[in-house]
Amino acid sequence: MxxxxxxxxxxxxxxxxxxxxxxxxxxFVNYHGQEFVENEMNIDEFYGNISQMIHDIPTSSxxxxxxxxxxxxxxxxxxxxxxxxxxxxxxxxxxxxxxxxxxxxxxxxxxxxxxxxxxxxxxxxxxxxxxxxxxxxxxxxxxxxxxxxxxxxxxSTRFLFVPDSLTFLHKGGRIGNAAAFFGGLVKITPVLTVKDGLAHVCAKVRTRNKAMTTMFSHFKNDVDAYGIRNVMVHYIGDKNPAIQWAHDVVEPFLNKTVQVTPVSPVVGVHVGPAVGIAYECIEKLHDKVTKPSSSLICSA
Incomplete structure (x- = not known):
């Protein structure tokens, strides 16, 4: 078995x-001396306060x-x-x-x-x-x-997301000082993904609206090239922008209802408020994993 x-x-x-x-x-998520077991958390209740955590960002273990x-x-x-x-x-x-x-x-x-x-x-x-x-x-x-x-x-899968700001990523050590400073200075909003297991910048634009449009364009290009099997719109923080984006943009394109769910708080405390989309294509994405597939498995 x-x-x-x-x-x-x-x-x-x-x-x-x-x-x-x-x-x-x-x-686990650790905040103000309390340890939260992630799979027992009320995620929406926790995310309801995430914007106020910016000066005292939780940690994970x-x-x-x-x-x-x-x-x-x-x-x-x-x-x-x-x-x-x-x-x-x-x-x-x-x-x-x-x-x-x-x-x-x-x-x-x-x-x-x-x-x-x-x-x-x-x-x-x-x-x-x-x-x-x-x-x-x-x-x-x-x-x-x-x-x-x-x-x-x-x-065959990808996760794209647009954070409200770079502050959580910077304070959590996920981006360097220069990137955080530059992003705040000129109001750059990145579209991020996970490539070869690490956070990766897909695009940098000047406004959140442009970032959301760019994220959808990346998604649409993948669907056109590789087909689509599954889709999930994700959020960190307030769910309403994700629900609205799914209803206004993603669902009309796919002509079907799309589920909207929160991202793991262990991830969320390092990213901060954000909207994203995870999806599984029918064919393999050529750039998701560039190292040998055998390196992803350890067995005995």
């Missing part, structure tokens, strides 16, 4: 995870290696195999912690087989590749094939 483990950054609803036998390990070891040891002792899919190793230490735990469990349980995948992602573009692995498992595929299906999904 293949057991599937992921993290809370993927944003899977708890009931969905239970129904599909996916174990979700939570990350990953699951402990001991927690991973307990989960993986249980899988090994049951004689099962492990497929793990985790938030980008370039943005969090979660994947590396899981990998260290898997190797330790393998050292004491020689027959323990695992395949851990670095999703290079941090929102529903982490979830959709994971769900390809779930579908492969449910169809009776081997662990190796399940992991390859996840990687194929990673190569």
């Amino acid at each position: 293949i057991r599937i483990v992921t993290d809370s950054v993927a944003g899977l609803p708890a009931q969905f995870a239970r129904e599909h036998d996916i174990q979700v390990v939570s990350l 990953q699951p402990s290696q001991e927690q991973f070891m307990r989960i993986f040891t249980d899988i090994a002792q049951a004689g099962d195999e492990l497929l793990g899919v985790f938030v980008s190793s370039g943005l969090s230490g979660t994947y590396e912690g899981a990998l260290r735990a898997a190797r330790e469990v393998n050292a004491s349980h020689a027959n323990f087989k695992y395949a851990l995948v670095d999703s290079t992602s941090c929102s529903y573009d982490e979830s959709w590749p994971l769900l390809r692995g779930v579908a492969a498992r449910d169809a009776g595929a081997s662990l190796e094939i399940c992991a390859q299906e996840v990687v194929s999904g990673i190569q």
